[in-house]
Amino acid sequence: MKKLILSIFCLFIFSSTSMALVEVDITRGNIDPLPIAVSPLYIEPGSKDIKQDGKIIKNVGERISEVIEVNFKRSGLFNPLKKDSFVQKPDIAHVKPRFEDWRLIKAQALVTGKVTVSDDKLRVEFRLWDVVAAKEMVALAFSTTPENWRRVAHMISDKIYQRLTGEEGYFDTRIIYVAETGSKTQRFKKLAIMDQDGANVKYLTLGNELVLTPRFSPKNQLVTYLSYFRNLPRVYLLDIETGVQEVVGDFAGMTFAPRFSPDGEKIIMSFAKDGNSDIYTMTLKTRVVEKITDHTSIDTSPSYSPDGKYICFNSDRSGLQQIYVMRSDGSGVKRITFGKGLYGTPVWSPRGDLIAFTKVHKGKFYIGVMRPDGSGERLLTENFYQEAPSWSPNGRVLIFYRETKSDSEGKGFSAKLWSIDLTGYNERLIKTETDGSDPSWSSLLSK
Amino acid sequence: MVFGIDLKKIFIVVLASVALTACATQKKGTGQLQGDVYTGTDTVEYLATGVKDRVFFATNKSTLTTASRDTLRKQAAFMRKKKDLKFAIEGHADERGTREYNLALGERRANAVKDYLMTYGISGSRLSVISYGKERPVNSGSNPLAWSQNRRSVTVKAN
Numbered sequence: 001m002k003k004l005i006l007s008i009f010c011l012f013i014f015s016s017t018s019m020a021l022v023e024v025d026i027t028r029g030n031i032d033p034l035p036i037a038v039s040p041l042y043i044e045p046g047s048k049d050i051k052q053d054g055k056i057i058k059n060v061g062e063r064i065s066e067v068i069e070v071n072f073k074r075s076g077l078f079n080p081l082k083k084d085s086f087v088q089k090p091d092i093a094h095v096k097p098r099f100e101d102w103r104l105i106k107a108q109a110l111v112t113g114k115v116t117v118s119d120d121k122l123r124v125e126f127r128l129w130d131v132v133a134a135k136e137m138v139a140l141a142f143s144t145t146p147e148n149w150r151r152v153a154h155m156i157s158d159k160i161y162q163r164l165t166g167e168e169g170y171f172d173t174r175i176i177y178v179a180e181t182g183s184k185t186q187r188f189k190k191l192a193i194m195d196q197d198g199a200n201v202k203y204l205t206l207g208n209e210l211v212l213t214p215r216f217s218p219k220n221q222l223v224t225y226l227s228y229f230r231n232l233p234r235v236y237l238l239d240i241e242t243g244v245q246e247v248v249g250d251f252a253g254m255t256f257a258p259r260f261s262p263d264g265e266k267i268i269m270s271f272a273k274d275g276n277s278d279i280y281t282m283t284l285k286t287r288v289v290e291k292i293t294d295h296t297s298i299d300t301s302p303s304y305s306p307d308g309k310y311i312c313f314n315s316d317r318s319g320l321q322q323i324y325v326m327r328s329d330g331s332g333v334k335r336i337t338f339g340k341g342l343y344g345t346p347v348w349s350p351r352g353d354l355i356a357f358t359k360v361h362k363g364k365f366y367i368g369v370m371r372p373d374g375s376g377e378r379l380l381t382e383n384f385y386q387e388a389p390s391w392s393p394n395g396r397v398l399i400f401y402r403e404t405k406s407d408s409e410g411k412g413f414s415a416k417l418w419s420i421d422l423t424g425y426n427e428r429l430i431k432t433e434t435d436g437s438d439p440s441w442s443s444l445l446s447k
Numbered sequence: 448m449v450f451g452i453d454l455k456k457i458f459i460v461v462l463a464s465v466a467l468t469a470c471a472t473q474k475k476g477t478g479q480l481q482g483d484v485y486t487g488t489d490t491v492e493y494l495a496t497g498v499k500d501r502v503f504f505a506t507n508k509s510t511l512t513t514a515s516r517d518t519l520r521k522q523a524a525f526m527r528k529k530k531d532l533k534f535a536i537e538g539h540a541d542e543r544g545t546r547e548y549n550l551a552l553g554e555r556r557a558n559a560v561k562d563y564l565m566t567y568g569i570s571g572s573r574l575s576v577i578s579y580g581k582e583r584p585v586n587s588g589s590n591p592l593a594w595s596q597n598r599r600s601v602t603v604k605a606n
Contacts, residue, residue, distance in 0.1 A: 270547070388546065412589075
């Protein structure tokens with residue numbers, strides 16, 4: 001992975017927040033997405049084409065505007081307007097939009113920009129305009145290497161999202177998942193990583209051994225996952241920059257269900273021994289292992305609260321799978337789910353106010369959220385099989401995987417990645433080259 | 448009073464016939480279920496003549512049924528004869544649970560088998576345990592029969 005060299009040249013925020021008329025209401029679903037016009041970014045004369053992976057990318061300004069539009073559309077909060085209705089030329093609009101033209105096509109916000117490409121440098125400048133108030137809201141310029149053009153598009157998307165919603169964006173992020181091929185009884189699984197929008201897929205393992213449940217470190221360059229390397233299911237650590245892998249701890253048995261602590265310094269996981277699974281942590285620097293739960297039941301799927309003070313986890317100590325919360329030292333265990341059915345895969349929201357989970361009831365699987373004390377349960381989506389929600393870094397979107405029914409020949413089976421908004425609206429398939437499962441969302445690559 | 452007793456008899460007869468029909472319908476098809484534990488032999492392989500390689504479990508359970516214990520006693524007898532052989536016990540779950548819980552459940556099932564074999568004199572050093580959770584189904588179907596065949600522990604020769 002090439003390190004992104006990035007510098008922000010200038011940052012002008014002209015209008016103060018109180019002056020802005022354009023605001024996106026994010027407390028509701030996608031009932032009324034904001035109409036936004038993303039003008040193709042104008043290319044400075046003398047700019048070169050970008051060569052990437054043996055392909056030549058012409059007109060990168062248009063490509064960048066398309067990436068931004070897809071991000072906005074998928075967020076459910078924006079309605080990018082069709083480019084054929086745009087009257088003003090990109091270069092002129094970037095200097096000074098004729099707001100009445102943009103108002104005519106019902107745009108409330110307008111994005112314009114300029115791109116300069118030399119052999120080893122890409123400079124992208126953009127402006128966000130409030131069409132209603134006829135003024136500039138944000139202007140920024142990014143400078144990087146040409147092959148990073150998609151990341152620039154995502155960073156622009158994040159800046160605009162943040163300016164219009166007041167929340168941090170989640171577009172300059174990646175998703176690690178398990179890519180699946182083969183029949184249901186002989187499945188091959190590889191670790192795969194892609195940009196949040198499905199572009200730039202890379203496979204990180206060869207598929208020789210079963211791999212499951214990859215999870216990002218909040219610091220991004222590390223991933224923890226379960227591998228059946230040499231037929232010994234153990235938790236591993238993988239550095240995605242260097243490709244170096246190592247087993248986590250020295251356990252005489254299966255370790256599984258790993259996640260990072262919020263500071264990235266510990267891995268929390270289950271260790272199964274003699275038919276009993278308990279929760280352990282290992283501090284990466286010192287390799288010190290600590291036992292957190294000690295119960296004859298299955299204790300698994302641990303996840304820290306963002307302040308690191310609490311852990312939610314899955315246990316069948318009451319007889320069937322339920323969700324529990326305890327202090328991070330293992331004390332004060334409290335059951336929080338009392339609804340009908342089974343509850344699993346609790347994941348604490350990065351905002352701290354919610355826990356996402358999988359619920360199984362009467363042969364259906366649900367993805368839902370509840371407060372950390374178990375109150376306010378809301379089921380977002382129901383299906384034949386779905387599980388393993390993972391939060392976007394801003395705590396607004398959940399990504400999970402869904403499997404379909406099959407006959408005894410395995411016909412009809414598929415495993416796909418989906419995302420849904422916290423509001424329960426905007427459910428979307430995330431297209432992947434192969435089947436996919438166990439997605440985990442990274443934090444923002446640049447802050 | 449007499450009338451009441453007659454009614455009771457009729458009721459019992461009706462119940463019995465309902466139960467019979469239920470049995471008859473369950474025995475149709477390729478396999479058999481007792482509760483939701485698979486009792487058929489469609490997917491079963493053999494370690495030696497008459498020694499089944501696997502036992503089946505109820506949903507979310509790791510308890511051994513009478514039939515399972517019978518199978519495992521035969522496995523133990525076979526293991527006592529073949530002193531040079533080591534065995535791996537593979538625990539599996541069906542696709543109707545979350546992945547991580549199923550990994551733990553498969554481990555619990557395989558250990559239930561290991562513990563039982565050890566009570567019949569097989570040294571724990573000859574028995575390794577591995578859980579595959581829901582990752583290695585034998586039947587691809589998404590139906591109760593397929594799930595019952597997949598909730599299993601399989602004993603395989605490891606050397």
